[in-house]
Amino acid sequence: MSEGTRNTPIPRDTLAAILESATLAPSSHNTQPWRFELGQTGISLFADRLRALPVNDPDDRELTISCGCALFNLRIAAAHAGFNTECQLLPDPGDEDLLATVSFSPVSGEEGRQTELFRAIARRRTYRKRFEPKQVPSEVRGILEESAETEGAWFQVLESEHARHQVAELVAEGDAAQWSNPSWRRELAAWMHPRRKGDGLTVPGMVAPVAQLVVRTFDMGNGVGAKDRQLADESPVISALGTAGDGVEDWLKAGQALERVLLRSLGQGLQASYLNQPIQVAVLRPKLQHLLGRSGFPQILLRLGYPATDLPAAPRRNLQEVVETADTRDIKAKQAGQGRQR
Numbered sequence: 438m439s440e441g442t443r444n445t446p447i448p449r450d451t452l453a454a455i456l457e458s459a460t461l462a463p464s465s466h467n468t469q470p471w472r473f474e475l476g477q478t479g480i481s482l483f484a485d486r487l488r489a490l491p492v493n494d495p496d497d498r499e500l501t502i503s504c505g506c507a508l509f510n511l512r513i514a515a516a517h518a519g520f521n522t523e524c525q526l527l528p529d530p531g532d533e534d535l536l537a538t539v540s541f542s543p544v545s546g547e548e549g550r551q552t553e554l555f556r557a558i559a560r561r562r563t564y565r566k567r568f569e570p571k572q573v574p575s576e577v578r579g580i581l582e583e584s585a586e587t588e589g590a591w592f593q594v595l596e597s598e599h600a601r602h603q604v605a606e607l608v609a610e611g612d613a614a615q616w617s618n619p620s621w622r623r624e625l626a627a628w629m630h631p632r633r634k635g636d637g638l639t640v641p642g643m644v645a646p647v648a649q650l651v652v653r654t655f656d657m658g659n660g661v662g663a664k665d666r667q668l669a670d671e672s673p674v675i676s677a678l679g680t681a682g683d684g685v686e687d688w689l690k691a692g693q694a695l696e697r698v699l700l701r702s703l704g705q706g707l708q709a710s711y712l713n714q715p716i717q718v719a720v721l722r723p724k725l726q727h728l729l730g731r732s733g734f735p736q737i738l739l740r741l742g743y744p745a746t747d748l749p750a751a752p753r754r755n756l757q758e759v760v761e762t763a764d765t766r767d768i769k770a771k772q773a774g775q776g777r778q779r
Contacts, residue, residue: 445541447518447520447541452475452480453756455511455514455515455518456473456756456759456760457514457756458511458513458555458558459471459473459507459510459514460753460756461558461559461750461753462506462509462692462696463503463506463561463563463696464499464500464506465490465494465499465500465503466490466628466637466638467628467636467638467751467752468488468489468490468500468636469488469503469636469753470484470485470486470488470500470504471483471485471503471504471507472484472485472761473759475761475762476762479539479540480511480538480539481538482504482507482511482535482536482537482538484497484501484504484533484534484536485759486534488500490624490628492623492624493615493621493624493717498688498736499713501536501688502695502737503692504537505536505688505692505693505694505695505696506695506696507692508524508539508692509588509692509693509696510558511539512524512693513700514555514558515541516544516550516551517550517551517552517555519543519544519550520542520543521543521544522539522540522541523539523540523542524537524539525537525538526686526689533685536685537689553704557699557701557704560703561703561708562708562744562750563709563711563751564709564710564742565668566744566745566746567745568671568672568673568708568740568741568742568743569742569743569744569745571742571743573705573741573743577705577707578594578674580701580705581698581701581702581741584694584697584698585678585695585697587694588697589690590678590679590680590691590695590736591679591680591731592676592694592698593676593677593678593729594674594676595675595729601669602670603728604675604715604725605665605666605667605669605670605675606666607714607721607725608665608669608712608714608738609662609663609665609666610662610714610715610721611662611714611715611717612662612714613658613662614658614720615717616657616658616662617656617658622652622654622656623653625638626648626649626650626652626653629648629649629652632752634752635752635754636752637752639752668712672740672741672742673741673742674707674740674741674742675712675738676738676739676740676741677737677739678691678694678695678698678737678738678739679691679731679733679734679736680733680734680736681732683734687734688736691736691737695737698739702741706743707742707743708741708742708743709739709740709741710739710740711737711738711739711740712738712739712740713738714738715735715738716735716736722734
């Protein structure tokens with residue numbers, strides 16, 4: 438493929454629509470920790486470390502996974518708009534915030550439009566309620582396994598009741614460990630926002646200050662753990678998504694695999710939410726690895742099932758807040774440097 442063909446320019450309104458889809462990706466505490474830079478030959482995806490969760494996610498592992506989800510959405514939205522994408526992960530060893538660059542070339546015909554996956558982007562929700570008491574067919578689980586493998590990850594369903602119960606206990610243990618940490622509670626409270634803020638965990642504006650105070654002040658680990666244990670036990674599918682390695686590139690692959698799994702799930706009528714506590718709490722992750730009985734590293738623990746109700750979409754920041762050009766980035770970097778000198 439020639440350089441000119443690969444770097445096909447995209448109309449601005451089409452590019453805006455593609456980026457809008459990218460920003461609908463899931464993220465821990467709905468932090469939306471991504472930035473996009475528009476260049477003359479494509480789009481660069483950056484990690485926004487100002488939106489990191491240093492207590493919940495000290496290595497920025499989940500932050501990177503979230504950016505991988507956004508990258509996958511970008512790929513699917515571009516395909517729907519008529520463009521193939523060529524992605525280069527971690528293109529600059531000297532810039533750890535630059536996670537990927539994406540260039541575009543035209544799609545010929547309708548076969549590569551990814552219509553089903555594209556339509557699922559706006560319908561995806563993090564479904565934290567109980568699912569319908571309905572089993573997920575084995576062929577659907579097979580589709581999700583194949584989806585993860587397509588992106589270089591693995592997807593494993595916990596089949597036995599014993600394994601599911603052990604995972605539920607690990608989740609409750611993780612809740613207890615996190616809620617007992619005042620720093621973790623303060624970090625959680627800091628991301629509890631009214632919807633108008635455009636990010637974070639939505640709390641009605643009138644009660645937000647009280648809710649934040651309660652979360653900061655009280656260790657509710659036992660109650661939350663009991664609820665999460667029940668959710669895990671009752672979920673039709675409990676599954677782990679993982680990778681062979683545990684570095685930044687693996688996390689980006691995990692994010693893309695996760696989003697493909699989530700969007701394919703929607704095509705089967707499923708929604709999902711996360712029970713990541715056994716991965717977030719470092720001492721519990723090896724226990725989960727042992728329980729899964731396979732090589733590699735679990736990155737995400739999912740519960741999937743058929744939703745009983747529809748949920749509103751989580752709030753999103755304006756596109757102007759997450760997109761910049763190379764020129765505006767240079768200006769911001771210069772201003773930041775001047776600020777440090779003062």
